[in-house]
Amino acid sequence: MAVIISPLIFIYRILKGKEDPQRFKEKICIYSRKRTKNKVWIHAASIGELMSVVPIIKKLEKNKKIKSIIVTTTTTSSAKIFKKLRFKKTFHVYFPLDNNFLTKRFINYWQPETAIFVDSEIWPNMYKNLKIKKIPIIILNARIVKKTLDRWQIFPGFAKEVFDKITLALPSNLETLKYLKQLQVKNIRVAGNLKYYGEKNVEGINDKHLKNKFNNSKIWCAASTHKNEEIFLGKLHKNLKKNYKQLITIIIPRHINRVSQIIDDMNKLGLKTITNSSNLKIKDDTDIFLVDSYGVSSKFYNLTNITFVGGSLIAHGGQNPLEPARFGNFIINGPNVNNFKEIYSFLMKRKMSLTTSSSLKMEKIILKKLNHKKNNQNIKKIIKIGQQILDKNLLYINKYII
Numbered sequence: 001m002a003v004i005i006s007p008l009i010f011i012y013r014i015l016k017g018k019e020d021p022q023r024f025k026e027k028i029c030i031y032s033r034k035r036t037k038n039k040v041w042i043h044a045a046s047i048g049e050l051m052s053v054v055p056i057i058k059k060l061e062k063n064k065k066i067k068s069i070i071v072t073t074t075t076t077s078s079a080k081i082f083k084k085l086r087f088k089k090t091f092h093v094y095f096p097l098d099n100n101f102l103t104k105r106f107i108n109y110w111q112p113e114t115a116i117f118v119d120s121e122i123w124p125n126m127y128k129n130l131k132i133k134k135i136p137i138i139i140l141n142a143r144i145v146k147k148t149l150d151r152w153q154i155f156p157g158f159a160k161e162v163f164d165k166i167t168l169a170l171p172s173n174l175e176t177l178k179y180l181k182q183l184q185v186k187n188i189r190v191a192g193n194l195k196y197y198g199e200k201n202v203e204g205i206n207d208k209h210l211k212n213k214f215n216n217s218k219i220w221c222a223a224s225t226h227k228n229e230e231i232f233l234g235k236l237h238k239n240l241k242k243n244y245k246q247l248i249t250i251i252i253p254r255h256i257n258r259v260s261q262i263i264d265d266m267n268k269l270g271l272k273t274i275t276n277s278s279n280l281k282i283k284d285d286t287d288i289f290l291v292d293s294y295g296v297s298s299k300f301y302n303l304t305n306i307t308f309v310g311g312s313l314i315a316h317g318g319q320n321p322l323e324p325a326r327f328g329n330f331i332i333n334g335p336n337v338n339n340f341k342e343i344y345s346f347l348m349k350r351k352m353s354l355t356t357s358s359s360l361k362m363e364k365i366i367l368k369k370l371n372h373k374k375n376n377q378n379i380k381k382i383i384k385i386g387q388q389i390l391d392k393n394l395l396y397i398n399k400y401i402i
Contacts, residue, residue: 020076026094029105038070040401041112043095046075049118052141052194055390061089070110081295098123107133114401119143127165136167136400141194143172144179160184170393173342191393197386198326207299218244218370221300223252224319225310230262234269236359243367250300252291259292301327306369308332326382328374332362352378
């Protein structure tokens with residue numbers, strides 16, 4: 001049925017800009033790329049999941065026994081990011097619809113020897129057909145929240161059938177560890193959350209042109225922002241500017257397709273906005289610098305020492321704060337951070353973050369931190385922990401691919 005109605009769905013999604021008109025056929029297993037056998041297949045739903053496994057992929061590419069790695073994602077934005085990563089042995093196709101016929105076709109076409117699913121990617125038909133082919137299934141950096149557990153427990157027999165097929169589970173946090181045990185996953189190993197790892201000295205981070213652009217300004221970042229949060233931040237900016245006339249607030253929205261709406265919201269507040277893609281010079285009356293492209297956030301974290309992380313003032317569950325924290329940024333976040341509870345707890349215990357929904361409290365901490373230098377000790381702590389976690393995850397994964 002899914003295959004029959006999928007053309008109509010794809011047409012609708014293409015018109016909405018949510019599908020690639022050149023490549024959407026990959027989701028029904030029609031490929032222009034030549035069939036190959038792959039030692040490793042990694043599925044990461046979107047940008048966040050993809051970026052968390054980049055260090056794993058880089059390590060696997062150095063293994064001479066691995067000739068080819070296939071990475072699948074589901075979103076066009078993640079496919080665009082993949083192009084920028086310039087892997088040597090790794091190529092990208094879109095993940096197929098989770099239909100019995102299509103998942104069989106995908107497996108037969110690409111012939112993976114090991115399947116790795118990142119974060120919360122549980123696909124019953126794909127799991128079933130991988131199991132039939134005796135292909136190990138690893139869930140890497142696994143994340144299950146209470147809401148997801150409750151859904152699975154409505155159908156306990158079906159849940160047991162699906163989760164019983166997992167060969168190795170590597171949970172990203174203690175909550176997921178507990179839920180995987182409740183779902184009766186047999187082989188669980190604790191290696192830690194891969195999102196702690198990050199390559200701080202990525203080529204192109206120290207952008208002299210960008211530094212010069214903001215040379216005469218005081219700047220701070222608001223990252224991974226969602227609808228309505230920008231309005232809160234715009235009002236906060238107006239209060240901050242009473243103390244610093246040359247203040248620029250850099251907003252990096254979670255979804256760049258919202259850029260026009262954000263500009264409208266800022267205009268209504270009387271704030272002057274320029275976008276990164278416009279390449280316009282910052283003027284004396286510029287208030288908001290809006291980053292309207294993916295994959296460049298780290299360049300802006302490198303310019304400041306304080307970042308608000310979004311998805312936390314609304315009922316979303318928060319976004320990952322570790323990338324700006326790795327750049328020595330003090331983190332400000334709202335109270336809704338259930339998606340990353342342990343990470344925020346880690347930062348708070350080390351006095352690396354502040355949780356508040358109060359504009360006044362945010363204003364005070366930003367004014368205090370604007371003149372501070374980056375905390376190099378905090379950077380070292382996170383880098384050390386990240387390296388240990390990466391090594392441990394690789395140790396467990398390599399048992400199934402070498």
